[in-house]
Amino acid sequence: MSNYPSEPEFEQAYKELASTLEDSTLFDKFPQYRTALEVASVPERVIQFRVVWEDDAGKLRVNRGYRVQFNSALGPYKGGLRFHPSVNLSILKFLGFEQIFKNALTGLNMGGGKGGADFDPKGKSDNEIRRFCQAFMRELSKHIGADTDVPAGDIGVSGREIGYMFGAYRQARNRWDGVLTGKGLTWGGSLIRPEATGYGLVYYVAHMLEHAGRGTFAGKRVALSGSGNVAQYAALKCIELGATVVSLSDSQGALIATTDAGFSARQIETIAQLKVERKALTAFDQNGSFKYVAGARPWTHVGKVDIALPSATQNEVSGDEAKALVEAGCFAVAEGSNMGCTQDAIDVFEAERRAKGQQAVWYAPGKAANCGGVAVSGLEMAQNSQRYSWTQEEVDRKLQEIMKSAFDDGLATAKEYVKAADGELPSLVAGSNIAGFIKVVRAMHDQGDWFA
Template sequence: MEKIIQQFLDEVKQRNQNEPEFMQAVTEVAENVIPYIVKNDIYYGQNILLRMVEPERVVFFRVPWIDDQNEIKVNRGYRIEMNSAIGPYKGGLRFHPSVNLSVLKFLAFEQVFKNSLTTLPMGGGKGGSDFDPKGKSDKEVMRFCQSFMSELFRHIGPNRDIPAGDIGVGGREIGYLFGQYKRLKNEFTGVLTGKGVSWGGSLIRPEATGYGVVYFTQKMLENIGTSLEGKKVVLSGSGNVAQYAAEKVIQLGGIVNTLSDSGGYIYDRDGINSEKLKYIMDLKNIKRGRIEEYIKQYPTAEFHAKKTPWEIPCDVAIPCATQNELHKEDALMLIKNGCVCVGEGANMPSTPEAIHEFTVNKILFAPGKASNAGGVAVSGLEMAQNSLRYNWTRDEVDTRLKNIMSDIHQSCVEYGQEDGYVNYVKGANIAGFVKVADAMLAQGVV
């Protein structure tokens, strides 16, 4: 079996050289899915996974724009349309200096499985640019978004490819992108998700990824007879996902002790309550400040510069910052300090070595393709509301989100059983694969 897996990975690596993030995502899937393929005749010999790792389409384009000093700038724009077997391409746009082909292909590949797990009819895609909105004026961001959409609009549509937000693409950016699309196409359609509620958006969409990872984490704990109530929780990040994950943990009775940004992390041993979290939201979302400013308002807390929060003793860890932020040493520290459950809020925030330590030590570990699927799930619900020309209430959307996360958990349990332990990585990969593979087989060699 190891030889079969390695032969597959060698072939993929030869085609995708210098793409480490993409190969990391493919390796994780291959190690779990290939043994399943070999045992099931319907998939064996169809090269189904080899077809899945090849994008159906890659769009790469130049994005020229003018800054406030009247200087012409040039960035790169991308859209990876990975797989449309179960529905139109669906996945976010990321504006960040780290964006490159490898990062976006890894995200698009993960999105295929994530979207499949939601049970909604959505294929997988991802896109973005190496543009950095931090430090830019609103007018600069608007000019960039308009230039970006002036090319992207040719490749997207409500029945073809529906982008959303991601790192660096929030409500402001979605608004500028949607406005330019509407202007170019002369139509008002649900081509982007994450829109404002008054112009086609869905309630709970900003909260969805953070809420979803906590709902999934709660399900994992319930599966072993406990809950989040009274549990000490460490979170990384302080953006949208981390903020709403913290909010939901607090609502469910958990104790949030940490949040972080690229400068370091804060540790509040008394717990970050709703009042303190509101201060953080204002600090990050309105003032666009740094997390270290928290200790000026709450001096009993600590700030640890240029460090991540995984050294803090906890019951539950929820990494919500970025890919590969949690390493083997961090995993060992969490295990040593009593952590029993890890739910990924970001995309692939744990390295393979860290995941190995969690698995061999029987720690509950939820991969991002399962636990952070809440965002795209509510994006799918937004698409449904756009098609119906109707808005569901906040409670209706939240109930649907909770049910979707529960269904994803159940699928992971079904396919991830290993001698009384649920291997959620294996369960998520196989469950996501089966739905897409069945659709691909039914549609022929495409």
């Protein structure tokens, strides 16, 4: 990649995948897959465009919009749209690259892509957001479609933004297509979609606990980061299953429970309403049961913890924080966010897994653990194609089946391609990477995208 501008986030995602492939027996058995990796690491298409809109003061504003259409071997490009001032091509390529293999693990016919803009919805009025979404979709609508590319929401893009963009697409193209997921329930959305990433994360970890002989969520102390959609529903599902949730966080700091009771479901719902109002966690009435640590992430402040679920953004667990979690007794770490752990943190968890057998900390990467969101997006696409809606119970049952399949697939693939000592827990990061990679590159080979 030396002839390209530095893209640190994408390079990190590429190296994380490539290193696990190199450390396995995959290339020994299939040396031609090195060629496949070289091809798969280059997006099929990158679209970059300007977005010109008018603020409430009548002033012209301009932002950069993007869509990285990374791989369509398994189906239409599928991945979210992120509106955040940090958005750049490196971040979107990392997210799109991860999305390829995450979508493969769902078993549904979806390729991988990602997009967004360096637009900050915070502090903007509804009218400003509507005007921006309409201007953004005027250009994006030329490049997407129900059988071509189906974006969803991500950071900064909730149901409100999806609605504005869907309306702009419908007017621009004169078509009602299932072209976006995360839609309202009365116009093509799916039940369980808002909950899916958080619920799916917990369903996945439940299989980890069972396989490792760690029981169920009942009685476990769970540290969560983030306080958005993923963290909220993961917390509610943990509480429903009998766990104690001891932390949440936002970009300004961490909220830590100071009593054994942790967060209640009602308190999580209060925080969810604060987020709808775009308020920080500092606005939460702590009532003497919590402490707010400004500028901090929760991992070194939660004390004894059994399960850690980073669910905010990328690189939110460092190597030192990973060591702190191990010292605090943590035995399961699963990413609700994409690439939530730095490579140093993954190295800490994987070294512990190799050294301590069944009693080790067990780490699950986001491409497996948080694939529930895109899985239900895929189910929303299926319902749109049928012009039919499934019940909440049907969607939840399918989500549980997909999460079990993703876990089983990663587990079986790790056992097949990664050497392990007796009693050692299989590497879920290696197994998930290899399983997703094999599915994608075999489809690419069958379609002539690479040859050797």
